Amino acid sequence: MATVTEAEVSRAIKEYILEEFLPGENPEELTEDTPLVTSGVLDSVATLKVSMFLQKKFGIKLAAHETDVEFMNTIGSMTKLVCDKLK
Amino acid sequence: MAADSKVPISGPGRAAAEAFRAGGAADFLPFLWVTGQVALLTWVVDVYEIEQAAFGHVMQLTLVGFVVHHFLPPALKLPFFVLISVLALGLVLGAVNAAWVVAVGLALIGACHLPISFGKRIAMVVTLGATMVAFQAGWVSSGKISVIWPILGSMFCFRLVVYLYDMRTQGGAFGFWRSLAYFFMSPNVCFLLFPVVDYKTFCKTYYNDEPVRVYQSGATWISRGVVQLVLYRFVYQFLVMDPSEVASAGDLFRYMVTTLLLYLKVSGTFHVIVGMLHLFGFNLPETHHRWLLASSFVDYWQRINIYWKEFMAKLVFYPVNFRLSQREGISEKGALVLSVGISFFFTWLLHSYQWFWIRGTYLLAAPDMAFWGILGLLLAVNMLWQQKFVRKRSLKKGGGWSWKSDLSLGLRTVLTFMAICVLWSLWGAESIGEWLAMWAQAVRVEPGDVGLIGGVLLAVGLAGAMLGRSQREWTYQGAAGKGVAKAAATGLNWRQLGWAGAGVLASCAVLMTPVKTRLVYHASPQVASVLKSLRTSRLNVRDAAILEHGYYEDLTHAERFNPQLFELYSKMPAGMDVRIKGEGIRPTHDFRRRELVPAQSAVFSNGIELKVSAHGLRDREYDLHKPAGTLRIAVVGASEVMGWGVENHETFENLLEDWLNTHNTTDRYSRYEVMNFAVSGYGAIEKLIVLEQRVLDFDPDVLFYMANKKEYQLVIDRIVEAVRAGVSLPYDFLETITAEEGIDRDTHKVLAKGRLRPRAPEMLGLVYNRVASLCRDRGIQPVWVYVPQPGAEPPNRRDINKFFGHAEEAGFDILDLSDAFAGASTDELRMAEWDSHPNVAGHRALAECLKRKLQEHPRLSHLLLGDGVPIDRVGQVFKEPSRVQTKE
Numbered sequence: 025m026a027t028v029t030e031a032e033v034s035r036a037i038k039e040y041i042l043e044e045f046l047p048g049e050n051p052e053e054l055t056e057d058t059p060l061v062t063s064g065v066l067d068s069v070a071t072l073k074v075s076m077f078l079q080k081k082f083g084i085k086l087a088a089h090e091t092d093v094e095f096m097n098t099i100g101s102m103t104k105l106v107c108d109k110l111k
Numbered sequence: 112m113a114a115d116s117k118v119p120i121s122g123p124g125r126a127a128a129e130a131f132r133a134g135g136a137a138d139f140l141p142f143l144w145v146t147g148q149v150a151l152l153t154w155v156v157d158v159y160e161i162e163q164a165a166f167g168h169v170m171q172l173t174l175v176g177f178v179v180h181h182f183l184p185p186a187l188k189l190p191f192f193v194l195i196s197v198l199a200l201g202l203v204l205g206a207v208n209a210a211w212v213v214a215v216g217l218a219l220i221g222a223c224h225l226p227i228s229f230g231k232r233i234a235m236v237v238t239l240g241a242t243m244v245a246f247q248a249g250w251v252s253s254g255k256i257s258v259i260w261p262i263l264g265s266m267f268c269f270r271l272v273v274y275l276y277d278m279r280t281q282g283g284a285f286g287f288w289r290s291l292a293y294f295f296m297s298p299n300v301c302f303l304l305f306p307v308v309d310y311k312t313f314c315k316t317y318y319n320d321e322p323v324r325v326y327q328s329g330a331t332w333i334s335r336g337v338v339q340l341v342l343y344r345f346v347y348q349f350l351v352m353d354p355s356e357v358a359s360a361g362d363l364f365r366y367m368v369t370t371l372l373l374y375l376k377v378s379g380t381f382h383v384i385v386g387m388l389h390l391f392g393f394n395l396p397e398t399h400h401r402w403l404l405a406s407s408f409v410d411y412w413q414r415i416n417i418y419w420k421e422f423m424a425k426l427v428f429y430p431v432n433f434r435l436s437q438r439e440g441i442s443e444k445g446a447l448v449l450s451v452g453i454s455f456f457f458t459w460l461l462h463s464y465q466w467f468w469i470r471g472t473y474l475l476a477a478p479d480m481a482f483w484g485i486l487g488l489l490l491a492v493n494m495l496w497q498q499k500f501v502r503k504r505s506l507k508k509g510g511g512w513s514w515k516s517d518l519s520l521g522l523r524t525v526l527t528f529m530a531i532c533v534l535w536s537l538w539g540a541e542s543i544g545e546w547l548a549m550w551a552q553a554v555r556v557e558p559g560d561v562g563l564i565g566g567v568l569l570a571v572g573l574a575g576a577m578l579g580r581s582q583r584e585w586t587y588q589g590a591a592g593k594g595v596a597k598a599a600a601t602g603l604n605w606r607q608l609g610w611a612g613a614g615v616l617a618s619c620a621v622l623m624t625p626v627k628t629r630l631v632y633h634a635s636p637q638v639a640s641v642l643k644s645l646r647t648s649r650l651n652v653r654d655a656a657i658l659e660h661g662y663y664e665d666l667t668h669a670e671r672f673n674p675q676l677f678e679l680y681s682k683m684p685a686g687m688d689v690r691i692k693g694e695g696i697r698p699t700h701d702f703r704r705r706e707l708v709p710a711q712s713a714v715f716s717n718g719i720e721l722k723v724s725a726h727g728l729r730d731r732e733y734d735l736h737k738p739a740g741t742l743r744i745a746v747v748g749a750s751e752v753m754g755w756g757v758e759n760h761e762t763f764e765n766l767l768e769d770w771l772n773t774h775n776t777t778d779r780y781s782r783y784e785v786m787n788f789a790v791s792g793y794g795a796i797e798k799l800i801v802l803e804q805r806v807l808d809f810d811p812d813v814l815f816y817m818a819n820k821k822e823y824q825l826v827i828d829r830i831v832e833a834v835r836a837g838v839s840l841p842y843d844f845l846e847t848i849t850a851e852e853g854i855d856r857d858t859h860k861v862l863a864k865g866r867l868r869p870r871a872p873e874m875l876g877l878v879y880n881r882v883a884s885l886c887r888d889r890g891i892q893p894v895w896v897y898v899p900q901p902g903a904e905p906p907n908r909r910d911i912n913k914f915f916g917h918a919e920e921a922g923f924d925i926l927d928l929s930d931a932f933a934g935a936s937t938d939e940l941r942m943a944e945w946d947s948h949p950n951v952a953g954h955r956a957l958a959e960c961l962k963r964k965l966q967e968h969p970r971l972s973h974l975l976l977g978d979g980v981p982i983d984r985v986g987q988v989f990k991e992p993s994r995v996q997t998k999e
Contacts, residue, residue: 045504053506065504067413068424069447069494072432076443085437088429089280092311 264468329389
């Protein structure tokens with residue numbers, strides 16, 4: 025996979041979440057720090073879907089414990105997880 | 112293991128704790144406010160005997176510990192919590208057992224931290240676990256310390272798995288005191304059924320908010336838990352039905368709903384446990400969240416026993432799903448369905464595993480497997496549905512809802528509630544056949560059934576719709592992280608604390624309303640009686656019967672779905688399954704089922720010997736022929752009269768005989784003989800058989816027919832057992848009634864008992880008439896004696912009063928010993944918490960009461976104790992119509 029920047033990772037994740045789980049929502053309201061798991065936007069099945077997306081999209085391999093809220097609660101934390109894996 | 116004392120508190124809690132110690136009265140008052148609530152709750156726990164006396168003591172220790180702990184510097188807080196936990200162990204188990212629990216626990220924790228590879232550490236833990244299995248299963252005797260294995264099992268069987276998982280995935284901070292605090296949490300010693308607290312969450316939420324706010328939520332949760340436990344008692348004692356009582360659609364609905372509501376015991380207990388942990392800074396999230404108001408199966412799974420759901424998701428669902436998804440050829444949906452299926456398989460398996468640690472036996476029941484299988488299937492379908500029709504999500508808090516969506520939510524709540532009720536009734540059934548037999552009764556619809564069903568469902572639907580908004584916003588992870596957000600946003604909010612505390616105080620005020628105040632008692636003595644009965648933990652009539660049935664037969668898993676019996680059996684030491692063993696008792700293969708064997712002996716489970724006389728009585732030796740001048744009293748009854756667990760000379764009938772002979776101041780009778788024909792488990796019909804077949808040969812002058820609270824129930828149970836076993840019924844009237852009710856060998860026992868239940872008064876009346884007339888024909892005075900069981904009497908005497916009516920109509924003289932145990936505590940009078948037979952003191956109390964009642968009874972005192980009737984005329988006098996003394 026070609027090198028991607030942190031901003032590109034973040035943008036791709038945001039687009040996916042908006043399209044898949046928040047259709048019709050104002051993109052401005054979904055920021056890097058918007059809580060997704062703790063606010064109920066992402067439940068366990070949705071978290072699974074996001075993790076599958078991250079693996080396919082960025083060619084990384086996640087472990088089961090990386091579906092934890094610590095990694096999946098915000099776009100920022102997901103971006104960090106992906107970028108750490110890509111390093 | 113790294114020392115963690117330097118960083119026990121982090122985040123806003125640390126700053127707040129430090130600010131508090133430097134602060135003045137403004138900081139002290141909120142703490143005092145919460146302490147007052149905790150003190151009040153401790154009092155309520157004591158008055159209501161929540162979880163027996165041991166928990167009351169632990170709660171008192173918690174109150175003192177809470178105050179001291181709060182003022183300690185952060186570095187000492189975790190060690191102090193561990194100290195409190197160890198003290199709680201000592202308080203409940205005794206010093207030696209507590210030391211063993213700590214020693215074995217330290218060995219297990221130590222094995223997790225050995226400086227060897229992770230795989231070898233796992234092998235070491237498994238080896239230690241296998242050794243514990245051998246002790247808990249009884250393959251290897253652990254002697255007097257056998258009591259520690261269930262406690263250790265409850266502490267380590269799941270938490271150790273989470274701990275190792277988090278260690279492997281570096282999910283939490285590890286340290287000596289933190290680990291000890293995690294495994295030895297103080298409430299665990301009182302509650303074997305304990306929420307599976309996640310280690311990472313345990314660490315992450317420690318003082319993650321303002322300390323006083325953490326404490327306040329602890330007080331609120333304890334109060335919620337206590338209210339739920341009292342509600343549970345009400346449901347358990349007054350609303351729960353026996354499957355055989357189900358006779359219509361309304362009954363079935365009541366059975367299903369009340370079976371579901373029994374879960375209040377678990378929900379209430381978990382609230383109390385987590386609330387107590389909050390008092391020591393562990394700001395753990397809720398264990399249950401409005402579980403009656405789930406609007407889908409997925410929603411239900413996320414609300415009920417949330418810690419379990421999180422445990423399964425972390426250890427099974429996600430790892431399995433990842434493994435399957437990363438393989439070729441398995442679709443996303445396929446992986447989802449399989450991982451849900453495997454999660455539910457493990458849920459069932461691990462419940463059985465947990466059962467083993469608590470009870471030492473294995474749990475394999477068809478309804479159990481059916482319940483988890485069906486629930487797993489429904490959940491998988493529900494998840495697939497949600498995937499296809501993605502539920503509406505929004506970033507706006509609570510926005511975008513309309514009356515249509517609320518109506519839809521209400522309807523979905525009702526449907527989910529109904530489905531869960533049906534599933535729980537299946538889980539609670541003894542067998543699938545029993546469950547189907549109950550449904551067969553539901554074809555009948557009684558007037559009022561529609562109103563009952565409609566009313567309850569409407570209430571559930573309205574509650575679901577009205578509380579929907581807050582439901583939608585709730586998540587476990589959100590709750591786990593809420594403290595940080597709150598603390599970051601605000602400081603201490605007096606108004607918030609005030610409202611939360613007022614809620615706790617209001618709950619306590621309602622619970623502590625004196626039941627004998629003019630307001631309650633004069634408005635309704637019945638209400639006062641109900642309120643009073645809620646203050647003690649006791650078995651309801653149905654479970655008392657199951658427990659007593661278990662004295663004689665191996666009722667495997669009688670307590671499977673029964674929180675009250677589960678708790679009771681959990682406390683029972685191994686080998687105390689309350690049975691008689693030996694040659695002194697044998698099966699008869701007729702209606703009586705068992706009899707005592709002449710000149711043999713047996714042993715009760717408490718080690719006391721049951722010696723049988725040459726004539727087959729649990730008594731002293733008597734001649735068949737009555738000696739001249741002797742007044743002979745024959746006694747028929749069940750186990751409490753036979754003298755279960757006490758020596759021959761300690762039974763109340765022998766104490767009475769001794770008293771009659773030592774206080775015989777008249778020269779009418781040279782001697783009194785009180786002969787004990789009682790056999791454990793005998794009901795009215797068996798007593799009649801004994802009278803006809805055995806008692807009459809001994810030519811008694813008086814018959815004491817000893818009745819207990821199960822007069823109706825034993826008549827029904829024995830007939831159903833006999834018919835289903837192909838044993839012929841001993842009397843024509845019983846044959847006629849069973850034929851009229853269409854009962855034969857193939858009728859399911861639930862249906863058979865349900866059909867016979869309305870005929871029980873008629874059958875008991877016929878048996879009493881036969882006993883009384885047989886006695887009168889032989890010149891024997893029939894006396895009906897009501898014998899209570901310590902701590903096991905039903906809170907209302909409706910049925911018992913009917914027994915008195917039948918006895919009066921039949922012409923018995925009546926002696927009511929109901930007040931025999933007044934003024935003494937139940938524990939002083941019964942064999943054990945799991946065995947309501949009177950102990951030695953109980954028999955003494957019964958004998959004293961019987962003497963008093965005989966002396967107070969005008970006719971019997973005159974005939975038996977007075978000086979008016981010569982011995983040769985006793986029989987003649989007894990043939991005269993009795994002047995019945997009605998009970999008070």
